[in-house]
Amino acid sequence: MRKYVPKDNVQGKAYYTDRFWVSPRVPRSEVENEHFAAVVKALGADVTESYVELGQLVLHIDPTNNFKVMKTLKEECGYTQCSEQSAVDYLARDNEFELFWQLLNVTEAKRIRVVCRLANGAAIESIEPLYKSANFAEREMFDMFGIKVNNHPFLKRILMPDDWEGHPLLKTYPLQGDEFASWYEVDKIFGKEYRDIIGPENRDPAKVDIKDTKRFSRVGYEVPFGAEYSEEEQAIEYSETALVNYNKKESKQLDERR
């Protein structure tokens, strides 16, 4: 029976799984720090959940008021830099994306992570008017996950080509690329009708094609460079001058010594 591979997550998976293994969780603690407590207080009811994980404050918010939260964080709490922003694909489990923004307060030397869950197909408001770094970060998020960003000045693919199909960091996208990816160059340069003529791309660097007599030869079946591949065994004639035959007793000196 063929091994069952779930379609909604085609990423690498552990070969061996222990049913009774319960993975521990990184400890989360209550917000005790004075500065973090002030941040949570300033945001009020916008924060649905807050805790400290490995020294950074994590704030869960509703995706609809992300701009409002960021504005408060920037203008009232001094988080002047958005150092990173991206998403995590939870479509297979919850049909949702988890978006995160990593904010930095330079004067207090504190970092917080704002997290929200965005339903599949929903759009998020751009924070580009507040943090210009979101310009590239949101484009990358759109490129990699297909998450639409409202009011972004120039939402376009950034790393992949403009005419690419599919979003590479989705869990449904295979590591080696899908069918569109494997024929991308052929389709673009020659057209779809040339797929059969050119053939699929071979990405195996160790592949040996025995019929290719220009690059490979078989011992005992050698043919001239580029000639037709042959199944007939060839008699090998080695050069007499290059090889020294030690079996022939021609050396007089050696004979004498023997």
Next chain:
Amino acid sequence: MQVSNKLTPFFENLNFERDDNTMVINFGPQHPSAHGQLRLVLELDGEQVVKAYPDIGYLHRGIEKMAENMTYNEFLPTTDRLDYIASTSNNYAYSLAVEKLLGIEAPRRAQVIRTMLLELNRIISHLFFVATHALDVGAMSVFLYAFREREFAMDLMEDYCGARLTHSAVRIGGVPLDLPEGWLENAAAFCDKVDYEVKNTYEALLTKNRIWKMRLEDVGVISAEDALSWGCSGVMLRGSGVKWDIRKEEPYELYPELDFDIPTSDRCDSYGRYKLYMEEMRQSTRIIRQLIPMYKETEPQLMAHAPQYISAPKEEIMTQNYALMQHFVLVTQGMRPPKGEVYVPTESPKGELGFYIKSEGEPYAYRLKCRAPSFFHTGLLQKLLVGVYIADVVTIIGTTNIVFGEVDR
């Protein structure tokens, strides 16, 4: 949205059918001073840039995708290919993020070695910056001198780990090897050499050079507010007068014990940043000099003791059955960190290099996001290049010190 077909192709955000005198040119991706695969679409009015659009992705290899399909240890050599000028910084940033997730700390000797390698890589990267930046601007000989010293630094790296560019010199939980014999003496000699050359060669050639000053002064000016907003870090931020260095502010490794200064500049221009790079090289040699006596006081342990996550020393594996079993599980399946998410920033030579890792308790990371400083510095080009002359474009690309392995990932 413009509808494109073969007759009217889609040329980014630029409109070719125009009545004014502006011209659209492609800068790169094969331009020698594009520092890799940067394609800049520039809209020019005469010689002045009206609009700049950095087009990236020519080196996109999907490293974040690969991270989701590899075990944590398998992924480590891949991080070499991010900022390939200073690979150890990437290895270290990744290892630190995973270590934070696992809740382990490297032993003291490993920390000393790591800090030394990090600073050595900072020197390598900064020498590369000076060399290429000067070459772009037109000072050819600086390139040759700086690359000479960079070779010595790479020889030191080669002595340590056997590789010159893709080091993989840091492992999760420590370092793989102890320093070879005579390495510390060579490192000390190298520090003297760098200090001498910085003062007597690079600075003597450049700092007061009239052409250098004309090309760099008041070029690529960015205010502190803008630098923060655009996500700048490292020298780009310090060059705008923001005293922010992660080594000091959010210290990791041995940095809290070390004595070094954070140079800042209020000039906000390329010349100020060049001065910072020079000063940072001096600070790096100062750090390495402090670390040399610290190394001698440490115990010989190199990898952290956490048999659940990190293989025990070879001796234990060969003599104790349980250590062998754990080692076998780690090699065949990979470590399974606890569930949770972590973002760890480090100060790489280019700026803030951080890894966000989301673990679901599996041997594969559920999501890994690499926060690369160069990515945001490339984004900044859209603002920085507007209004400058075409000759200054090269200077500005040089001063951002972007590396495309990191931008495209």
